[in-house]
Amino acid sequence: MIKILLSLLILFVSLDANEVNIYTHRHYPSDKILFKKFTKETGIKVNVVQANSDQIMKRLEEEGKYTPADLLLTVDVGRLYYAKEKGLFQSIHSKFLEEVIPSHLRDKEGYWFGVTKRARVLVYNVDEPIALSTYEALASEKYKDAILTQTSSNIYNQSLLASIISHKGEKEAKAWAKNVTDNFARKPTGGDRDQMRALAAGIAKVAIVNTYYVGQLLHSKNFSDKAVAQMIAIFFPNQGGNERGTHINISGIGVTKYAKNKENAIKFIEFLCSPEAQEIFTSVNFEYPVNKNVAPSKLLQSWGSFKEDNIELYKLGENNAKAVKIFNEVGWN
Ligand SMILES: [Fe+2]
DSSP states (O other): OHHHHHHHHHHHHHHTOOEEEEEEOOOOHHHHHHHHHHHHHHOOEEEEEEOOHHHHHHHHHHHGGGOOOSEEEEESHHHHHHHHHTTOBOOOOOHHHHHHSOGGGBOTTSSOEEEEEEEEEEEEETTSOOOOOOTGGGGSGGGTTTEEOOOTTSHHHHHHHHHHHHHHOHHHHHHHHHHHHHTBSSOOOSOHHHHHHHHHTTSOSEEEEEHHHHHHHHTOSSHHHHHHHHTEEEEOOSOSTTSOOBOEEEEEEEEBTTOSOHHHHHHHHHHHTSHHHHHHHHHHSOOEESSTTSOOOHHHHHTOOOOBOOOOTHHHHHTHHHHHHHHHHHTOO
């Protein structure tokens, strides 16, 4: 009898659950703060499943209509594009999101939305300044044995090359990738922070990294990482009059095709793009806001304002396969 009553109680609680279920690949303190804040403000419980990006995407695919996930939160537009192509998202409509997020940072049909922006920049050692200008210039002889970056399995580099394919065509993009590979100071290894550690150790002259990692090192509890960050200066490439601007990517989110809490999911995305949440993203995780009415944090402002490449981001997803092929062909491994 007690067992039956307990089952009924569990059934009643789950039917009545005011919740939203998120699959996320992000693992930042900013997000934990935001999940709590959302619950406090709306009474909607946030259940989070966290795993690496490929695992979480595979899980969503395999679960199909039985997935408990209402939202997929991930980084890089390449992944958001892939999730839409695979039919993992559904289209939603939100006047607020359409108003505050510039159109190139979201899917036109409402399948995914950027929640933060990140710039992929060049960094150098302040004690060893080096003349820098564009991504294209990195292909020049002048940077022989000077460049550090991640492997080509890294989606940030795939999207950077995809942007060059979009702007310059495949042929030029391939020549660029080949020459940059020839200019590597070492075989690509490690993440963006590792490139900066190597730069500070004098292994190379310039590294290609995402801006928020500079902020993360600067605020690290690790003394030597803090010291690394203090030795690093940021350079925003492609700023000249006729240049397209610095490469921008997003961290983004979409409502899953089989979401059982669709209304709550939309509320959650709107919350992430609200000024109060955007301010937390920019001050705690050092990312740029997508909401056009919110300013970057003081630290980000201290890095300087810059011209952004305003390419329609879906094109990076569209050119992802071509980018991967080029990387394999030129040996950027
Ligand atoms: Fe990252």
